[in-house]
Amino acid sequence: NAGVTQTPKFQVLKTGQSMTLQCAQDMNHNSMYWYRQDPGMGLRLIYYSASEGTTDKGEVPNGYNVSRLNKREFSLRLESAAPSQTSVYFCASSEGGRTEQYFGPGTRLTVT
Amino acid sequence: AQSVSQHNHHVILSEAASLELGCNYSYGGTVNLFWYVQYPGQHLQLLLKYFSGDPLVKGIKGFEAEFIKSKFSFNLRKPSVQWSDTAEYFCAVNKGGSYIPTFGRGTSLIVHP
Numbered sequence: 001n002a003g004v005t006q007t008p009k010f011q012v013l014k015t016g017q018s019m020t021l022q023c024a025q026d027m028n029h030n031s032m033y034w035y036r037q038d039p040g041m042g043l044r045l046i047y048y049s050a051s052e053g054t055t056d057k058g059e060v061p062n063g064y065n066v067s068r069l070n071k072r073e074f075s076l077r078l079e080s081a082a083p084s085q086t087s088v089y090f091c092a093s094s095e096g097g098r099t100e101q102y103f104g105p106g107t108r109l110t111v112t
Numbered sequence: 113a114q115s116v117s118q119h120n121h122h123v124i125l126s127e128a129a130s131l132e133l134g135c136n137y138s139y140g141g142t143v144n145l146f147w148y149v150q151y152p153g154q155h156l157q158l159l160l161k162y163f164s165g166d167p168l169v170k171g172i173k174g175f176e177a178e179f180i181k182s183k184f185s186f187n188l189r190k191p192s193v194q195w196s197d198t199a200e201y202f203c204a205v206n207k208g209g210s211y212i213p214t215f216g217r218g219t220s221l222i223v224h225p
Contacts, residue, residue: 042217
């Protein structure tokens with residue numbers, strides 16, 4: 001039971017490049033989330049998927065897109081990376097509603 | 113909009129000192145409350161949670177938190193910290209059945225041996 005997995009762990013991009021961050025969970029959770037974590041800013045929600053087939057914007061969605069590929073997988077795409085997107089990205093999942101979240105190990109992204 | 117405030121941004125303690133980290137939220141209705149911990153270089157893990165019932169909640173590693181509804185607070189406590197408690201601590205609040213928790217900005221705790 002791996003919980004929440006993310007790939008890659010580290011990535012360096014040049015401004016304007018694109019990439020997709022992958023996330024998968026094996027807990028049969030309904031809801032999945034993408035956060036970014038920046039020093040002093042805590043966790044900010046980028047996008048979430050309350051259930052398979054739905055996605056919604058969070059607090060900081062600009063510059064990102066998501067796909068809920070199936071119940072297990074939720075990917076985050078940067079179409080044209082910018083230095084302001086340098087951050088640590090965490091994927092999380094939950095049963096939904098009031099329950100706690102389970103986090104992946106994170107992806108450290110640097111955009112130069 | 114709901115907000116979650118963690119008043120202490122950085123806390124430095126010596127081993128065996130007592131710890132209390134503050135968390136206040138602005139929403140007046142039913143809430144679900146969480147404390148998460150992030151050890152250096154790791155992902156967030158659940159420390160404890162409150163949904164209903166006894167307002168004093170016990171979590172892992174000797175941590176506890178008290179929900180005081182009248183003060184909109186959910187403070188985290190530990191009577192005697194250890195060096196291994198060095199981490200960042202996040203308070204999170206869900207309104208009712210909301211899918212989206214609101215996180216505080218976190219408190220960095222450093223425990224000196």
